[in-house]
Amino acid sequence: MSEQSKRAEPITQIEAGGDGPVRLSLSTGMDADGAYGDTALHLTDASLVRTEAGSISLELAYSDLTSARLMARTGNSILEVETNEGPVLVARVTNEARQESARFLKALKSAIDGRLHIVAAEEDRTNCPTCGRPIPAGTDVCPICVRRSGVLRRLAAVTRPYVGLVVAIVVLFLVRTGLQLAVPWITGQLVDNVLLQDGAVGRELLPWVAAIFAAMISTEGIRAFRGFLTVKMGSGIARSLRLTVYSKLQALSLGFLSRYKTGDLLNRVNRDTQQLERFLRFAAVEGAAHVVLMVAVAVIIFVSNWRLGLLLLIPIPAVFAFFAALRSQLRWMYRKQGTLWDRTNSLLQDILSGMRVVKAFGREEREIGRFRGSSDALRDVMIRNEKVWNTLIPLVSLVIGAGTFVVYFFGGRLILQGELALGELVQFGLYAGMLYGPLAWVSGIPRAYNEAVVSAARIYNVIDREPEVRESAGAQSVTIDGAVEFDDVSFGYHSHEPVLEGVTMRVAPGEMIGLVGHSGAGKSTIINLVLRLYDPDEGVIKIDGVDLREIRLESLRSQIGVVLQESFLFSGSIAENIAYAKPDASPHEIIQAAKVAQAHDFITAFPDGYDTRVGERGQRLSGGERQRVAIARAVLHDPRILILDEATSAVDSETEEKIQEAISKLIANRTTIAIAHRLSTLRKANRLVVLKEGRVAEVGTHGELMDEGGIYAGLVRAQREMAGATGT
Amino acid sequence: MSESKRPVDKGESDSGDRTTIRYLAPGDLSLSRSAGGFLQATVDGRELPRVFVHQAFPLSMPNEYISVRDDEQKEIGIIRRLDEMDQTVQELIESELSRRYFAPIVEKVNSLKEEFGYLYWDVMTSSGDRRFTQQAKPETILGAGDQELIVIDIDENRFRLPRYRTLLGRFARTLDPIL
Numbered sequence: 019m020s021e022q023s024k025r026a027e028p029i030t031q032i033e034a035g036g037d038g039p040v041r042l043s044l045s046t047g048m049d050a051d052g053a054y055g056d057t058a059l060h061l062t063d064a065s066l067v068r069t070e071a072g073s074i075s076l077e078l079a080y081s082d083l084t085s086a087r088l089m090a091r092t093g094n095s096i097l098e099v100e101t102n103e104g105p106v107l108v109a110r111v112t113n114e115a116r117q118e119s120a121r122f123l124k125a126l127k128s129a130i131d132g133r134l135h136i137v138a139a140e141e142d143r144t145n146c147p148t149c150g151r152p153i154p155a156g157t158d159v160c161p162i163c164v165r166r167s168g169v170l171r172r173l174a175a176v177t178r179p180y181v182g183l184v185v186a187i188v189v190l191f192l193v194r195t196g197l198q199l200a201v202p203w204i205t206g207q208l209v210d211n212v213l214l215q216d217g218a219v220g221r222e223l224l225p226w227v228a229a230i231f232a233a234m235i236s237t238e239g240i241r242a243f244r245g246f247l248t249v250k251m252g253s254g255i256a257r258s259l260r261l262t263v264y265s266k267l268q269a270l271s272l273g274f275l276s277r278y279k280t281g282d283l284l285n286r287v288n289r290d291t292q293q294l295e296r297f298l299r300f301a302a303v304e305g306a307a308h309v310v311l312m313v314a315v316a317v318i319i320f321v322s323n324w325r326l327g328l329l330l331l332i333p334i335p336a337v338f339a340f341f342a343a344l345r346s347q348l349r350w351m352y353r354k355q356g357t358l359w360d361r362t363n364s365l366l367q368d369i370l371s372g373m374r375v376v377k378a379f380g381r382e383e384r385e386i387g388r389f390r391g392s393s394d395a396l397r398d399v400m401i402r403n404e405k406v407w408n409t410l411i412p413l414v415s416l417v418i419g420a421g422t423f424v425v426y427f428f429g430g431r432l433i434l435q436g437e438l439a440l441g442e443l444v445q446f447g448l449y450a451g452m453l454y455g456p457l458a459w460v461s462g463i464p465r466a467y468n469e470a471v472v473s474a475a476r477i478y479n480v481i482d483r484e485p486e487v488r489e490s491a492g493a494q495s496v497t498i499d500g501a502v503e504f505d506d507v508s509f510g511y512h513s514h515e516p517v518l519e520g521v522t523m524r525v526a527p528g529e530m531i532g533l534v535g536h537s538g539a540g541k542s543t544i545i546n547l548v549l550r551l552y553d554p555d556e557g558v559i560k561i562d563g564v565d566l567r568e569i570r571l572e573s574l575r576s577q578i579g580v581v582l583q584e585s586f587l588f589s590g591s592i593a594e595n596i597a598y599a600k601p602d603a604s605p606h607e608i609i610q611a612a613k614v615a616q617a618h619d620f621i622t623a624f625p626d627g628y629d630t631r632v633g634e635r636g637q638r639l640s641g642g643e644r645q646r647v648a649i650a651r652a653v654l655h656d657p658r659i660l661i662l663d664e665a666t667s668a669v670d671s672e673t674e675e676k677i678q679e680a681i682s683k684l685i686a687n688r689t690t691i692a693i694a695h696r697l698s699t700l701r702k703a704n705r706l707v708v709l710k711e712g713r714v715a716e717v718g719t720h721g722e723l724m725d726e727g728g729i730y731a732g733l734v735r736a737q738r739e740m741a742g743a744t745g746t
Numbered sequence: 747m748s749e750s751k752r753p754v755d756k757g758e759s760d761s762g763d764r765t766t767i768r769y770l771a772p773g774d775l776s777l778s779r780s781a782g783g784f785l786q787a788t789v790d791g792r793e794l795p796r797v798f799v800h801q802a803f804p805l806s807m808p809n810e811y812i813s814v815r816d817d818e819q820k821e822i823g824i825i826r827r828l829d830e831m832d833q834t835v836q837e838l839i840e841s842e843l844s845r846r847y848f849a850p851i852v853e854k855v856n857s858l859k860e861e862f863g864y865l866y867w868d869v870m871t872s873s874g875d876r877r878f879t880q881q882a883k884p885e886t887i888l889g890a891g892d893q894e895l896i897v898i899d900i901d902e903n904r905f906r907l908p909r910y911r912t913l914l915g916r917f918a919r920t921l922d923p924i925l
């Protein structure tokens with residue numbers, strides 16, 4: 019495995035120390051002075067050992083250590099331990115060793131706590147197991163080592179439903195190639211049988227010219243029709259791929275989704291499928307047509323006159339190389355242009371969406387200046403590219419026409435020597451043109467092919483992935499009563515950053531729990547786990563005593579309602595948004611829910627009432643209004659467990675009063691887990707759970723915690739002071 | 747974690763005004779390295795067992811406006827210009843900053859290739875030889891000063907390229923589309 023290369027040499031015994039076998043090693047990638055090198059850390063049964071180039075440079079017994087931590091810095095992390103004599107810098111770790119070092123840290127901590135425990139290594143997805151190169155973000159596919167044949171076979175399978183179309187396209191294209199080949203032949207016949215015949219009259223020209231005309235017309239007609247069929251096939255295939263990828267993305271857990279940037283995922287769905295479609299349309303079909311045409315032309319020329327044929331074939335590699343070079347030049351030119359386009363666009367988007375700020379600070383001039391700078395750069399590059407392009411076009415025609423010159427020069431000599439008929443020469447001239455033209459096309463195929471294979475591999479990479487949060491075979495539908503239980507739960511979004519550690523808590527049915535803690539303490543993470551958007555790394559979460567993993571996802575989520583800080587409204591009417599979880603809700607139910615959420619009055623005040631369009635392009639609701647629509651959505655959903663994550667943080671206190679009222683109606687009779695920044699919001703909570711750095715620090719009622727005088731009491735005091743200072 | 751070791755000086759530290767900037771003059775601050783390898787300081791006669799330093803402008807002014815913080819990440823003061831401080835303070839802070847902001851300087855580019863939207867580098871740096879992969883996107887390049895670039899690889903390692911045009915030589919063309 020590639021991990022072997024990343025970790026330290028598997029030393030089993032550290033020579034000098036002699037304190038038993040090494041249980042776990044970590045290659046840090048760098049030394050404390052910042053030089054890349056052979057520094058490694060080892061855990062034995064009794065101590066933490068550092069070796070540099072094989073010899074021990076530090077040894078600390080676990081019994082002298084009190085804690086250990088890994089501090090992420092820019093470009094590296096620092097592993098330090100706390101000893102009885104103060105903190106000690108143990109090692110610096112490069113970023114690519116981050117994941118391994120988190121596992122090492124976990125083991126080290128367990129050793130300090132008294133029992134060395136090593137968790138299994140996660141599968142290493144950062145380096146290609148075959149070539150060892152880093153694998154690009156957003157996929158597991160190594161673009162270099164992807165197995166091309168396998169991917170192509172699967173791609174061929176996708177085209178199966180379009181077999182009829184493919185056959186039609188192939189037939190049309192054979193017919194068209196035949197017709198194309200016929201034109202020069204007819205022209206040759208015209209020259210030799212009419213023009214050069216003594217006593218031929220103009221009337222005899224007619225059938226030949228008509229034949230040429232007919233051949234050309236049908237060639238173009240067939241081309242148009244075939245183009246239509248190819249588009250139909252290509253877009254059909256792209257559509258089915260896109261749908262498959264999209265529905266797969268929906269099924270995958272948030273764990274997968276959050277690991278990749280939205281942009282990368284959009285690429286997966288859109289760009290890669292588009293790339294494939296283009297390949298199938300242009301490279302696969304058109305390209306194949308051109309190759310067959312070329313081969314046919316070459317054969318005809320060879321059979322008719324092998325010497326001329328040879329002359330025409332010799333330059334082919336050079337012409338091919340010329341076009342390939344041209345392509346890479348053009349690609350380079352247009353990528354630069356693309357980068358500048360994107361920059362200009364995003365600048366414009368920035369300015370437009372920040373227009374209020376721009377105007378408020380009177381910075382229009384400066385923004386215009388910035389935009390002008392970017393537009394000018396774009397213009398310059400476009401002009402330069404146009405110039406290059408316009409210089410290249412005649413060169414391209416010249417190269418394509420080169421064959422014709424060869425034919426006329428050498429063929430002309432053959433005519434003069436009486437070895438060739440004039441008609442044949444004309445015919446060859448036309449064929450020669452057909453030989454080099456397609457090369458411009460064909461030279462693009464290798465790259466298009468490669469890119470298409472990589473796109474396809476990336477698409478299949480998503481399609482083949484097993485969801486991490488998976489329904490077990492025996493998962494059951496349950497009717498939730500509302501007891502929620504965390505049993506020694508640990509979890510991190512990335513393995514090198516634990517977010518929750520050993521969280522244990524119990525919520526009784528119908529109870530309202532307030533989750534309190536600084537931002538980043540892990541409050542929202544607890545909620546993500548209750549919703550089973552992620553599975554815990556260690557420990558169990560139970561609802562009514564049943565492990566979450568034994569409950570069908572659909573059954574679980576249909577009985578949990580969520581109101582988040584920033585509620586997302588979909589494009590559609592307010593009514594549709596309220597009825598999101600229950601699309602068949604009656605107007606009566608929708609209004610009832612809006613009333614409970616204190617939203618009915620403002621909704622009916624809109625000119626379009628419940629039909630008001632909201633979301634992306636609709637009416638803008640204020641933060642408080644949006645929250646109340648979201649609460650109405652939760653009310654209508656009528657969940658057994660209600661989750662409020664900073665539901666009222668973004669609204670003013672007056673609106674909060676209203677929302678509080680709405681919420682107090684909502685929480686009656688159901689288990690509620692509420693997170694609020696304003697602690698006064700949680701005054702209805704039965705108990706409060708205080709989180710600190712991912713651990714439960716305090717649990718109790720408001721009164722108990724105030725008496726305890728710990729973190730919670732401190733937070734309350736601080737908020738009262740703030741309120742006092744601002745006079746509210 | 748280090749909670750138990752927190753110096754109990756709440757009253758004193760809260761008395762300072764949080765909105766004024768305190769600049770540290772050369773005489774205000776003395777530094778030394780602890781046995782464990784970290785910075786310890788004496789400010790105004792107060793012993794601080796562990797201090798942290800942060801650059802306020804790591805890209806545009808790496809040697810100016812350096813924030814000195816205590817164990818609790820509370821700011822003790824700002825060093826306006828590092829080169830105005832004592833020699834030892836300068837050296838200690840520089841080495842501390844290089845830990846905080848690790849970005850080896852590229853001294854020679856052996857090769858740079860673009861494939862499938864990724865740039866494959868093979869370079870010699872101030873920290874040793876290195877191969878790395880960068881996504882060919884403008885977001886993976888930061889400008890620092892007129893002539894310097896910082897390249898961020900797919901593991902978020904950083905590399906500085908001073909006078910990058912000269913340094914890149916014939917490879918400049920490969921990087922150009924995303925500049």
Ligand SMILES: Nc1ncnc2c1ncn2[C@@H]1O[C@H](COP(=O)(O)OP(=O)(O)O)[C@@H](O)[C@H]1O
Pocket residue numbers: 276511512517535536537538539540541542543544
């Ligand atoms: N999707 C995510 N991916 C990676 N890290 C995350 C993600 N969501 C939250 N975190 C990190 O987890 C920690 C806890 O976050 P969170 O539970 O949202 O805190 P809280 O809600 O208490 O403010 C934070 O350090 C945060 O940066």
Ligand SMILES: [Mg+2]
Pocket residue numbers: 541542543663
């Ligand atoms: Mg949160």
